[in-house]
Amino acid sequence: MQDAADMPVTRVEVGLGARAYDILIGPGLVARAGDEIARRMAGVRCAVVTDENVAAVHLDALADSLGRAGVEHSAITLDPGEKTKSFGPFERVVDALLGARLERGDLVIALGGGVIGDLAGFAAGVVRRGMGFVQVPTSLLAQVDSSVGGKTGINTTHGKNLVGVFHQPRLVLADTAALDTLPAREFRAGYAEMVKYGLIDRPGFFDWLERNWRDVFAGGAARVEAIAESCRAKAAIVARDETEAGERALLNLGHTFGHALEAATGYDGRRLVHGEGVAIGMTLAHRFSVRLNQCSADDAEKVEAHLAGVGLPTRMADISGQLPGAEALLTYIMQDKKVSRGALTFILTRGIGRSYIAKDLPAAEVLSFLRENHPG
Numbered sequence: 001m002q003d004a005a006d007m008p009v010t011r012v013e014v015g016l017g018a019r020a021y022d023i024l025i026g027p028g029l030v031a032r033a034g035d036e037i038a039r040r041m042a043g044v045r046c047a048v049v050t051d052e053n054v055a056a057v058h059l060d061a062l063a064d065s066l067g068r069a070g071v072e073h074s075a076i077t078l079d080p081g082e083k084t085k086s087f088g089p090f091e092r093v094v095d096a097l098l099g100a101r102l103e104r105g106d107l108v109i110a111l112g113g114g115v116i117g118d119l120a121g122f123a124a125g126v127v128r129r130g131m132g133f134v135q136v137p138t139s140l141l142a143q144v145d146s147s148v149g150g151k152t153g154i155n156t157t158h159g160k161n162l163v164g165v166f167h168q169p170r171l172v173l174a175d176t177a178a179l180d181t182l183p184a185r186e187f188r189a190g191y192a193e194m195v196k197y198g199l200i201d202r203p204g205f206f207d208w209l210e211r212n213w214r215d216v217f218a219g220g221a222a223r224v225e226a227i228a229e230s231c232r233a234k235a236a237i238v239a240r241d242e243t244e245a246g247e248r249a250l251l252n253l254g255h256t257f258g259h260a261l262e263a264a265t266g267y268d269g270r271r272l273v274h275g276e277g278v279a280i281g282m283t284l285a286h287r288f289s290v291r292l293n294q295c296s297a298d299d300a301e302k303v304e305a306h307l308a309g310v311g312l313p314t315r316m317a318d319i320s321g322q323l324p325g326a327e328a329l330l331t332y333i334m335q336d337k338k339v340s341r342g343a344l345t346f347i348l349t350r351g352i353g354r355s356y357i358a359k360d361l362p363a364a365e366v367l368s369f370l371r372e373n374h375p376g
């Protein structure tokens with residue numbers, strides 16, 4: 001068997017000056033994590049935050065790696081699922097970090113999907129006003145999106161990610177072999193965020209995914225390349241606009257609708273997970289753009305056909321159970337962080353790879369679109 005140290009690794013830099021960091025992508029990086037951390041941050045103590053599903057398959061390998069490299073570590077294991085991204089588990093993590101007397105210069109390691117990354121990153125961002133933070137993303141979604149860029153936080157009953165801070169990791173270790181244990185539904189959900197980069201401003205990447213998605217799902221070189229291209233796309237935007245003063249909002253394509261649907265389904269992952277909400281939201285954003293005479297119906301249909309073709313939901317009607325009405329969905333949308341002076345901002349599109357930020361959209365327009373598309 002090939003030694004983890006010899007396996008090929010792709011490096012993508014997030015160019016944030018004094019806070020720049022590497023994203024390393026490839027198989028075997030969990031086994032290499034101890035060495036990578038010890039080499040860059042000698043003498044740190046660590047708390048690994050993870051969930052039960054991930055702990056069962058990857059925590060021992062990470063703990064062994066840290067141990068071999070002489071990095072002192074402990075672990076906090078939480079329930080899996082979106083409901084964990086909330087005040088109760090957040091308090092538990094904060095309490096455990098302080099109880100272990102970790103210092104500001106010590107490290108929180110997020111081992112898991114986006115739920116764990118967002119929650120652990122938020123704790124790292126506020127405990128002692130900012131501890132060190134390393135992401136070890138184990139879901140496709142986390143490897144292509146949530147582990148990069150420093151958005152951290154938790155949900156509330158008012159809406160998604162409404163409490164949090166920007167806090168960049170020092171290092172991201174995306175072990176692509178860890179995806180072998182990821183359930184198929186979760187892989188598809190992460191794929192939606194991958195497609196998002198093509199739809200924002202990389203039409204060539206969208207075309208490539210249309211042709212090669214089966215290889216991406218199968219694993220191997222195409223998957224690693226698609227993850228690396230996604231990280232390059234995100235890193236480029238984050239490096240230009242770290243705190244979403246402007247163009248970073250493009251990364252929210254599909255999220256204004258998607259987040260409302262997640263909140264409206266009570267963050268119940270049996271009904272809808274984040275990437276699925278993004279798939280429905282991106283389809284709606286394209287259809288809404290058609291309605292506003294910004295995008296051709298052909299492009300909107302092409303996007304929906306690709307997302308549906310890989311097995312993702314694309315319509316509100318694809319969500320099981322009853323949804324609250326259009327007015328209730330609009331109430332969630334009005335809580336979106338892009339709202340400014342009470343006016344809605346949406347990410348719309350002029351076609352595949354031509355997304356743009358649309359400010360001051362009339363709520364009445366959004367409401368009638370929601371009514372037209374509502375299943376009930």
Ligand SMILES: NC(=O)c1ccc[n+]([C@@H]2O[C@H](COP(=O)([O-])OP(=O)(O)OC[C@H]3O[C@@H](n4cnc5c(N)ncnc54)[C@H](O)[C@@H]3O)[C@@H](O)[C@H]2O)c1
Pocket residue numbers: 051052053054057080081082085112113114115116118138139140141142145146147148149150151152160161178179180181182183186189190193273274275
């Ligand atoms: N911060 C950001 O920039 C950003 C970007 C995108 C999404 N997000 C957030 O990320 C969250 C969604 O992340 P997610 O899709 O990774 O969900 P998740 O963290 O809930 O992980 C999905 C499921 O897969 C399991 N899992 C993860 N890795 C596994 C593995 N290798 N083997 C077996 N099981 C594994 C988890 O236990 C969970 O049940 C949402 O809360 C979303 O808001 C944040």
Ligand SMILES: O=C(O)C(=O)C[C@@H](O)[C@H](O)[C@H](O)COP(=O)(O)O
Pocket residue numbers: 145148149151160161193244248249251252255337
């Ligand atoms: O990194 C970003 O910026 C994103 O918008 C990426 C999104 O995929 C992600 O879901 C993010 O958490 C949404 O951010 P929010 O600011 O709308 O909560």
Ligand SMILES: [Zn+2]
Pocket residue numbers: 145193255274278
């Ligand atoms: Zn997202």
